[in-house]
Amino acid sequence: MAESATADVYLIDLTLPDGSGLSLVRSLRERGESGIIILSGRGEETDNVVGLELGADDYVTKPFRPRELAARVNAVMRRYRSSPSSPVVSKPESMPEIETDYRFGDYTVSTSARLVWNADGAEIPLTTAEFELLCALIERRGRVVNRDQLMNAIKGRDWDAYDRAVDGLVSRLRKKLPVAPGRAHYIRTVHGVGYSFSG
Template sequence: MNTSHQPHILVVDDDADVRELVTEYLGNNEMRVSAARSGPEMFALFDREAIDLVLLDLKLPGEDGMLLARSLRERATVPIVLLTGRSEEADRVMGLELGADDYVTKPFSPRELLARVRAVLRRYQVQATLPERDSSRRAYRFSGWELNLRTRRLLSPQGVSVELSNGEFSLLNALCRAPQRVLSRDQLLSLSRLHEGEVYDRTIDVQIRRLRVKIEADTAHPQLIITERGAGYRLDAEVETLF
C-alpha cells in the first residue's frame, strides 16, 4: 500500500485502548499512524519520522504534559492537538497558550477527532504556501517519495528506505527546494554545495545519473528529474514541505 501521500499522525497516550482506537480509525480514513506511550518514545519517533501532526495526551503518568508540548513546539512548527479530560479547562487553556493548535476532550468521538485533525492539517497546508524558512524544514514529499531532512533518509512510495550518498542527498534536496524550475549546473553546484569537494560541473551529471537509478522507474525515459538540454535539470513534481 502506498502510504507516502497520507498524513503521518503520531498519537501519544499511555492507554493502549486509546492508541488502538485512534490508529484503527485514522488508518481507515487515509492516514498513517504511529503510536507512543511516553515522552521519550514520542521524541524518538518524531526525530526519526516525518510527522504531520501530534496527538498528545496531557496526563501521561509521571510526565509533565505541558513540558512535553512546549519541548515539541520548540523543536518544530508541527501541529499539536491535545487530548485532555473534561475537567481540565485550565490545562487546555495553558496548552493553547504554549502553542497547541486544538484539543479534544476524553472520552472523545473518533469522528470528531478526525474532523479536528483534518481541520488543523488544512490550516497548516495554507501556511505552507508562505515563504519557507530553510532551517525549519523537516521533510519533502513528491510523487509518493519522502525525503527526511533530519535523518537524511529517502523513502520510496512503497515505504522502503533508499540509501543516498551525501552528494545524492544534497542534490535531491536542492531540486526539492525549487520544484518545476530549471536549475543550471552552476546553480545546482551552489545549492547542493557539491563544489566544496569537486569543482567541475560534470559532477552534477554523474550525481543525476546515480539519483535517477534510485528514483526513476525507467532511467532511459525519466519522469521526475528532467533534462532541459543546454539549460540544466528540473524536478517535474509537486513538492509538499513539512516544517
C-alpha cells in the first residue's frame, strides 16, 4: 500500500506481523517527505530514538489518549503543509507575509512558517526533528551544546539522550544544508561534548 499510495502522515507501529517497523520508516523516508509518527510500547525507547534518527518526526508511546495522538498528527501535518516535498522557488523577499528570523551563510530561516530557504529561494525540506534541532543550535549560536540539552530542546521530554539519535539528525542536516567546498560546516562537532553552531 505504501508503494502505491501517498499519505500526509504515516502512523507506524514498530511491532509488525510481517516485518520491521524501523525498516518501513527508513523506506518511507527514502521515498518522500510525508510525516511519520512511530507507535510503540513503553519498553522500546531505544527503537524510538533510532526511528527519529532514520527520519521519523515523532513517536507516541502506548497506551496513549486519542486526543494526544490527534494533536501529534495535527502538529506534523502543519509542518508538511507549509513545506512541500519538492523544493520550489519562492524567495522570502517575494513573500512579505512570511517573517524571517535567522540568516546564516546562504540560508534563511522562518520559525513561524517553519521553513528554510537556500540562496536561490528554494525551500529545503526538513523533518520536524531536523528543523527543531537546527533552531536549537542557532538560538545557542557560538555556544557548545551537549546532547542532553539538544534532545531536551527538540522534544521537551525527560528521556535519555542517545548519542546516535542526535548524531544522526546532525548528519542529515549537514547533507541538506551543504557549504562551499573547503569550508567548515556551520554545525561543528565538539568531541566528547556536543555541537556548536557558527554562521
